[in-house]
Amino acid sequence: MLSATAAPLVYDSTTGRAVSALVTVSVQVVMDDRRGRYCSRIPAYLFHEQYEISSDLPSFFQEDSPAIDRVSRDFARTLVANILEAYLMLEDE
Numbered sequence: 001m002l003s004a005t006a007a008p009l010v011y012d013s014t015t016g017r018a019v020s021a022l023v024t025v026s027v028q029v030v031m032d033d034r035r036g037r038y039c040s041r042i043p044a045y046l047f048h049e050q051y052e053i054s055s056d057l058p059s060f061f062q063e064d065s066p067a068i069d070r071v072s073r074d075f076a077r078t079l080v081a082n083i084l085e086a087y088l089m090l091e092d093e
Contacts, residue, residue, distance in 0.1 A: 001025065001026070001027050002026040002027055002028060002044065003024075003025070003026045004023070004024070004025045004026070005023070005024050006021045006022070006023050006024075007021060007022050007024070008020070008021050009021055009022050009050060017053075018053055019052065019053055020050055020051070020052055020053060021050070021051055021053055022048060022049070022050050023047075023048070023049050023050075023051055023071055024046065024047070024048050025046070025047040025071070025075055026044055026045070026046050026047075027044075027045050027047075028041070028042065028043055028044065028045070029041065029042040029045050029079065031083075045079065045082075047074075047075045047078055047079070049071065049074055049075075049078075051067065051070070051071070
């Protein structure tokens, strides 16, 4: 992983607390075939997704691990979809 950040997007006007954040993950992707031979590389793949932040402080800290799981699943799903879409577009040419 090159970097991961979370930046507040929306604030609650009465409490001043963030209620939504933008998560950005940047990674270098290297793809090998089943035999371990190099196939291709994406030097800087960016993933951006907006997530709601719990307004209940105790549950916010309990959400840490599930939130990381959600970001990981969303990131993986998006990466695979983008790779497959690019592959299908190459096949159509």
